[in-house]
Amino acid sequence: MTVQFRPLAPGQIEAQRGLSRNEAKTLALASLGGALEYYDFIVGVFFAKTLAAVFFPQNSPEWLSQLQIFSIFAAGYLVRPIGGVVFAHFGDRVGRKRMFALGLFLMAFPTLLVGLTPDYKTIGLAAPLVFLFCRLLQGLSVGGEVPGAWIFCAEHVHKTRVGFACGLLMAGLCCGILMGALTAKILTSSLSADDLIAWGWRIPFILGGVFGLISVYLRKYLQETPVFEALRERRVADARLPISLVFARCKSEVLLSMAATWVFAGVFVTYFLYLPTYLQSQFDYRAADVFTANCWSITLLILGSVFVGRVTDVIGGGKAYAIGGVAMAAVVAALGFALANGSAWTLHLYAIGGFAIGTITLTPYLIIRSFPPELRFTGFALSYNTAYAIVGGTTPPLMTILVGERVLAMAPFYYMSALCLFGAAIGWLRREG
Secondary structure (H helix, E strand, C coil): CCCCCCCCCHHHHHHCCCCCHHHHHHHHHHHHHHHHHHHHHHHHHHCHHHHHHHHCCCCCCHHHHHHHHHHHHHHHHHCHHHHHHHHHHHHHHCCHHHHHHHHHHHHHHHHHHHHHCCCHHHHCCHHHHHHHHHHHHHHHHHHHHHHHHHHHHHHHCCHHHHHHHHHHHHHHHHHHHHHHHHHHHHHHHHCCHHHHHHHHCHHHHHHHHHHHHHHHHHHHHCCCCHHHHHHHHHCCCCCCCHHHHHHHHCHHHHHHHHHHHHHHHHHHHHHHHHHHHHHHHHHCCCHHHHHHHHHHHHHHHHHHHHHHHHHHHHHCHHHHHHHHHHHHHHHHHHHHHHHHCCCCCHHHHHHHHHHHHHHHHHHHHHHHHHCCHHHHHHHHHHHHHHHHHHHHHHHHHHHHHHHHCCCCCCHHHHHHHHHHHHHHHHHHHCCCC
16 A cells, blocks of 8 residues: 655654745646636536526426436536546656646537537527537546646645645635636526526636636646656556556555545535535525525635645644544534524534535545556546546435435435544544654
8 A cells, every 4th residue: 555644743844845936836727727627517507407498499398408408417427437547548658737738628628619509499409419519528528637637736746735735726626616606696696587598608608618728728838747757767668558557556545545535525515516405405495595605615615625735734644634534524413413403503504614624635635645656647537536426426316315205304414424434534544653
């Protein structure tokens, strides 16, 4: 097992240096690209009802059109593992930088194309088919871009700043989700339903595509990671595919990384994507209040991710994960207790809890430290995307069934608490010193 969490000795803490100008530029451009990447991938979800009216016949039942739209969205998640493996293969062979730029291009271009696609009334069945094609390209892109971005940042900074780099990039990804939510809120409150369907829905896609392509251009100023350059200089040709080497040499690392991703995906999807609907449907909270709390919660998640990353560089990943996992479990339990007892503080706790959930930043940190550099991209992409596709896709339906059938009304809180404690156990077992 190659995972090692090494807390810094007191003398090392003072010796930590700040980020160099090149490291700061790399983290800034990577975070910007990550924000635009996730904005492009997520923004359509916030306009699902509108897109159903745009890309499908108006005489179709509303539920059927929305089901078709959500099926197209789901297709983007299902192809993530494929994109991850393909991008990772070339990332481990030809370099991180090229795949890093290509991944963002394959997200920005389809997003722009969606914004320019004629509606169903104009081109008929071709409209949803173009949308599906673009969504598949986006899924392939995010499958390679997200692992590649974390690796690119971690390999560019000093070893005493890897946690901070992971936290900053996580913050960038969450900024993209927040931008999508705020864009939807602004447009839906500023435009009529007819104007939104006629032309307003195109605005977020065109803006996301244009700014994404600008970010692709800016990435030409990034340099290949020092880790990959060192590998290239001493690499001995190996005819075997990187994925075959991962299965041959890193089975335990893959399992550990998938377990950590289960914590990451299960907590994130349940807390930020499922609970808003759950709070409205099961406890009759107003949508406006819930989504305001959700925006604040994501904002605090951004701050919490950076904070946890910085703490990790000081005390070590194992200790940070153990402490953070317990903190997440406590916040989730408190939220569940407040909700069950009708507390007026429920939405406040939900918003504040986002800061503690920043502990999930330690998942990419753990995965990066698990695999040797020559197999890191492939190992990361394989384990992370496979686990995320399974957990991210099944969690909302599973919670809906348990809650909807009244089998276990508080199932989301039991599930998240168990995952948080599981994450704490992973950290405790991996602590040193």
